[in-house]
Amino acid sequence: EAGVTQSPTHLIKTRGQQATLRCSPISGHTSVYWYQQALGLGLQFLLWYDEGEERNRGNFPPRFSGRQFPNYSSELNVNALELEDSALYLCASSYYRSEQYFGPGTRLTVT
Amino acid sequence: EDKVVQSPLSLVVHEGDTVTLNCSYEVTNFRSLLWYKQEKKAPTFLFMLTSSGIEKKSGRLSSILDKKELSSILNITATQTGDSAIYLCAVEGARYDQFYFGTGTSLTVIP
Numbered sequence A: 001e002a003g004v005t006q007s008p009t010h011l012i013k014t015r016g017q018q019a020t021l022r023c024s025p026i027s028g029h030t031s032v033y034w035y036q037q038a039l040g041l042g043l044q045f046l047l048w049y050d051e052g053e054e055r056n057r058g059n060f061p062p063r064f065s066g067r068q069f070p071n072y073s074s075e076l077n078v079n080a081l082e083l084e085d086s087a088l089y090l091c092a093s094s095y096y097r098s099e100q101y102f103g104p105g106t107r108l109t110v111t
Numbered sequence B: 001e002d003k004v005v006q007s008p009l010s011l012v013v014h015e016g017d018t019v020t021l022n023c024s025y026e027v028t029n030f031r032s033l034l035w036y037k038q039e040k041k042a043p044t045f046l047f048m049l050t051s052s053g054i055e056k057k058s059g060r061l062s063s064i065l066d067k068k069e070l071s072s073i074l075n076i077t078a079t080q081t082g083d084s085a086i087y088l089c090a091v092e093g094a095r096y097d098q099f100y101f102g103t104g105t106s107l108t109v110i111p
Helices: none
Strands: A005-007 A010-013 A019-024 A031-037 A043-050 A053-057 A064-068 A074-078 A087-094 A106-110 B003-007 B010-014 B019-026 B030-038 B043-049 B055-058 B061-066 B071-076 B085-093 B098-101 B105-110
Touching: A005 A087, A010 A019, A019 A087, A019 A106, A031 A074, A043 A064, A043 A074, A043 B098, A053 A064, A074 A087, B003 B085, B003 B098, B010 B019, B019 B030, B019 B085, B019 B105, B030 B071, B043 B055, B043 B061, B043 B071, B071 B085
Parallel strands: A010 A106, B010 B105
Antiparallel strands: A005 A019, A019 A074, A031 A043, A031 A087, A043 A053, A064 A074, A087 A106, B003 B019, B019 B071, B030 B043, B030 B085, B055 B061, B061 B071, B085 B098, B085 B105
């Protein structure tokens, strides 16, 4: 069974640009979670999508947004990039509130 | 404020030793506590503990949830170098439908 996939693996952007990160959940999973893991910090919850709707968001500014598509894949958009947005972005999927399975992550570097 | 605290922050042991990792939490309307192992990038799921399942075991790893003390421990017996990783604890709270992660315990097993 295929696991959670994320693309791209690495992304380099400059300040002020926009970044788009993508995630495909495990087949049958309807929930997708996004997390930010900055260097030296724990996983910070960003967004939770389930059945195409945003169910919850963490304590991040509105320039972090996303969506979930009918096939349950998801996209995270970060607008007006700042240097401190440099981090590993992890996507996880689950079947509604069961344990989450993580993808390999996207390393975003903002210069 | 909801939070999850893990201790110790890091641990270095020799192969064959037994280690105990701690996770304490203050999360409103506790639903579940999860343990993950993070080696390179993506955390991999180990255990989920709930009010109806407070003890789990898989091979050399075991975990117990103490709802009275608001804490959990993860035990690893007969450690191997392959156990070297960051071990993350996450708690799901019903109040805001969020998962709160600790910053992890970095375990290094020396041959």
